[in-house]
Amino acid sequence: MFASFSLDSPGVGEVSRRDFVRCCSLAAAAVGLGPLAAEDFVQAAERGQKPSVIWLQFQECTGCTESLLRTSHPGVDELILDLISLDYHETLFAAAGHQAEAALKSAMEAHSGKYVCIVEGAIPTKENGIYCMIGGRTALEIVNDVASKAGAVIAIGSCASWGGIPSADPNPTGASPVHEVFTGKPVVNIPGCPANPYNLLGTVLQYATYGTLPELDEENRPKFAYGRTVHEHCPRRAHFDAGRFAEKFGDEGHRQGYCLYKLGCKGPATHANCSVQHFGEVVDAWPIGLGHPCFGCTEQKIGFRMPMHATVEIYRPTPPDTYPPINAKQGTISPVATAVGGAIVGALVGGGYVASKKLSSTPDEQPPSKNAGV
């Protein structure tokens, strides 16, 4: 379809190059890859190098898929039609049954060693994994088969990254993260409940365009998204620094939008970019934005492990030297100052006019000396 790009108005079913570049720029900007990356995405797509993506779903709630469906920059239609080639996804498939399994098989054969395998959900391991079976195979078998022939393996969401809710105690099915059941190659973890779709998008587009994976931290999370804690960019940070806390849900401080740390906010220990990249492009669509403490979903040891309202240790509590005011003085106009200002301007104008009158009365002299210079 990229052969049909045109700079003029596109026909039915066509995407104008301008729209497409715009979409790529937004995707690149959203994940912090910079403006040059967008041009590379476009060129890769024009060469027909859209990454083949195989999306597996196991013990999960489809929340990660749902949040992906609700991005609009790029929209999911642009995403799955223009930017990637989504060859297998049970929720989005028109196909079902044997047709779906055949699609998986042909995609794996056609792009063997190059496709991106995305896993959503934990993998049950007890009783040889019989608690999750698709097409007669266990999740364990499927993930080992698909991931071993993939170019890159990405675990999306907290379940695939750390086990998530299915692995919460007492973990009856032995739910495990991808990197524990498949050790053939490094697994990029994009935790979150749900994971922010832009973090996935950035990783996939980078792999498709440059053949590389983003820089990862020690828990295999991309640093561009998980390099800083929620606390570092929290819009309520000034309240924390100034010592203003909500003590109870619904109290005065909570209604004033004060810091939620004492209600159990895990922001100071949670590495994620939620505070700057809200969900579904809705402003404040993230827990703290809605008045609830961060619950640490991107951290293996916090989300679904620590009690919801327990407070975390703070390792870097040092606030800035001075507290920024929450309600800054917005300025007043002093009547004395306006009077003084008016007097100064008036004196200048009046004085200038009177003086110029005097000048007018000085007699003219010397004829114009045009040739005086060199």
Add this chain to the structure above:
Amino acid sequence: MSAHVHAAPVGGRMMTPSARALFALFGVAMVLVAWRLIAGLGATTAMNDGYPFGLWIAFDVVTGTALACGGYAVAILVYILNRGQYSPLVRPALLTSALGYSLAGIGVALDVGRWWDLWRVPVYFWRWNLNSALLEIALCIMAYVVVLWIEVAPFILEKYRDSDNLTLRRVSRSAVPALKRASVWIIALGLVLPTMHQSSLGTLMLLANSRLHELWRTPMVPLFFLLTCVSMGYAVVVFESAFSSVAFKRKPETAMLASLAAVIAPLQVVVVLLRIADLAMRGVLGSLFSGDIRSNMVILELVLFLAPAAMLMSASSRRNLGHLVRSAMVMMFAGALYRFDVFLVAFNPGAHWSYFPSVPELLVTVGLVAAEVLAYVFIVRNFPILSGGHPAAPERQAAS
């Protein structure tokens, strides 16, 4: 090019009654400056988070440097357009520029919250953000202040050619010829630097983007800043030359100023035409007539720009010194209003923010201007700056 053999110290008593009044204003300002440096901006100024810059930037720096562009404007005329007949204006214009830019430097130092860190800007070059318009302005203005004083230095040093003090005589006799040899480069720098930072002052407010009212928000802002600094520079030269003639009882240079006025009047019209064309091309000409304070300010600007051009239309009105000065004042006021508007009126940081300079801000500005006038008078009385009073004689082509 320099060495007006005709320039001579005006002489006379320094402590006239008006000088005493200026000293008093300066003294008040110094007390307030000390208060500001100790107690901080919040205690002394009306600035706030919405308007983090106020009168000291809008007047002392943005308008003050434009009023100090006399040296730049005359240099364009004399050195680029090769109109040698205006060269008697070079010395006083350069002196006003040097004083005006120094004043702007003081204005910035007062306006910057952590003034004690300001020295790091030129020194810590490895920390420069080369994408910053503000850095460009800071470095450029600092450099230009130095260049201006180097340009003025020979006029000061000339006096000591035959001084009794051996050291001064030596310095004078070695430095003046050296500076003259280097004058081509210094003059070139003196032309390049204002062109850079005067336009960048406009760029600065473009960064505010949508917070700048649409009537002023145009990529042409840098050009308008450049054009207004030239027209204000000429206006200042006319103004200052006329007043020097009165204050020091010298023959006014009416003929020269009249022909200078003939040059600048069209410039005013060009600015107005460009502004209207710009408004029309951006499709916001309509909001010029919306009747609110901002649209009225633009109309006032346009009227003030056109008025001097109309006032100077006829040759006879150009030969009336009082008329010339009045039109020059309108011209200065027009350019100053445009710059004030871009920095304070057009700038809207959001609902509920307001700013009007506090009394200390106003008095400090007045006091600094008083100091500038005093310094000008002192230097003109004691050093060879003014050459008015004698018909401009053929200029000797000097070392350049």
